[in-house]
Amino acid sequence: MxxxxxxxxxxxxxxxxxxxxxxxxxxxxxxxxxxxxxxxxxxxxxxxxxxxxxxxxxxxxxxxxxxxxxxxxxxxxxxxxxxxxxxxxxxxxxxxxxxxxxxxxxxxxxxxxxxxxxxxxxxxxxxxxxxxxxxxxxxxxxxxxxxxxxxxxxxxxxxxxxxxxxxxxIFPTGYMAAEFCDIKGGETIAVWGCGPVGQFAIRSAFMLGAERVIAIDHIPERLALAEKAGAETLDFHKVDIYEAINSMTKGRGADACIDAVGTEPDPTGSIDSFIDRVKVAAFLGTDQPHVLRQAVHCCRNFGTVSVVGVYGGFIDKFPMGSAINRGLTFRMAQxxxxxxxxxxxxxxxxxxxxxxxxxxxxxxxxxxxxxxxxxxxxxxxxxxxxxxx
CATH class of the missing domain: 3.90.180.10 (Medium-chain alcohol dehydrogenases, catalytic domain)
Structure with missing residues (x-):
């Protein structure tokens, strides 16, 4: 065959x-x-x-x-x-x-x-x-x-x-990502990555009762497809994502954040993203967790970070202090x-x-x-x- x-x-x-x-x-x-x-x-x-x-x-x-x-x-x-x-x-x-x-x-x-x-x-x-x-x-x-x-x-x-x-x-994965957010109705959900899994996460979040979905990417076609589903979109090459989400949520942060990107995010121009790429290229690291770090910082106190992007090994400089002191919940799975x-x-x-x-x-x-x-x-x-x- x-x-x-x-x-x-x-x-x-x-x-x-x-x-x-x-x-x-x-x-x-x-x-x-x-x-x-x-x-x-x-x-x-x-x-x-x-x-x-x-x-x-x-x-x-x-x-x-x-x-x-x-x-x-x-x-x-x-x-x-x-x-x-x-x-x-x-x-x-x-x-x-x-x-x-x-x-x-x-x-x-x-x-x-x-x-x-x-x-x-x-x-x-x-x-x-x-x-x-x-x-x-x-x-x-x-x-x-x-x-x-x-x-x-x-x-x-x-x-x-x-x-x-x-x-x-990809449909069950996107749906699970939204389900992990414990949506009761009226929440604001932020989704990093508007590829296929992210697109299903966006639509699943709305199906489960989210009031707003903020979708983050930089590919025009992906952002357009997210907007077609009703999401508000942010291009990470054009805005500071942390500042933008804070502004959109009156300083509180998103109720839940979904990482639908994983280990190979596109370059953002940030220092930590650059260092991640250098480490992986030099075989000093296995994954590039820039998106995950950002999701942690953009999530409201006692919110949820849902991870469905693929990671394979160990991640550097994870903001555990932020997660613990602000009471975040992490949900993740294959x-x-x-x-x-x-x-x-x-x-x-x-x-x-x-x-x-x-x-x-x-x-x-x-x-x-x-x-x-x-x-x-x-x-x-x-x-x-x-x-x-």
Missing amino acids: RALTFHGKGDIRCESVPDPAIEDPRDAVIKVSACAICGSDLHIYDGVIPQMKNGDVLGHETMGEVVEIGASVKKLKVGDRVVVPFTISCGECYFCEHGFYSACERTNPDHAKAETLWGHSPAGLFGYSHLLGGYRGGQAEYLRVPHADSGPIKVPQNLSDDQALFLSD TPVQRYLPRLLERIEKGDIDPSFVVTHRGTLEEGPDLYKTFRNRKDGCIKVVLQP
């Missing part, structure tokens, strides 16, 4: 790889009808995700048709149309039983590596390094889905691929997608949201390497890429 594979920093190729097969009675194989390039895939493209190997198949936003099932699979049948969560979860361990599917204890065969870095291992992920299981990803013609009874959800025929595909990751799927699918079916709004570019797997570059460089107003094998 054809698939997109990693061959080093900036080197993504479309090439032939062996077809997947049933390896365990709980497996299913799907024929991919649509997959997407995620913003977190760009961290792989940029070479900042450890434990990637040449030839690894990429991608963790995938949907398609079930073409084969293992003998123990009970909930799916051949011909079912499904969307696949990016987290691989057994459905039976302590964390899965408590709804924390992204912390599954059984699906990361590389758990010892993860434990060395993080203390404990999260679940395995599709297409995201040998730190998280080395599983093949879904930017391919076919995908093997382990633990098929506790992952994929069936998609109604009346929904298009574009409406359903983002249930695999999204336990399965716990959100039924309610978000219902939201789509009811017409509360049409996730296809975020799609700007389409292509085939063969066009995938060029579209990685387009997405990475934000060319032609690129916000989200969907591939159709």
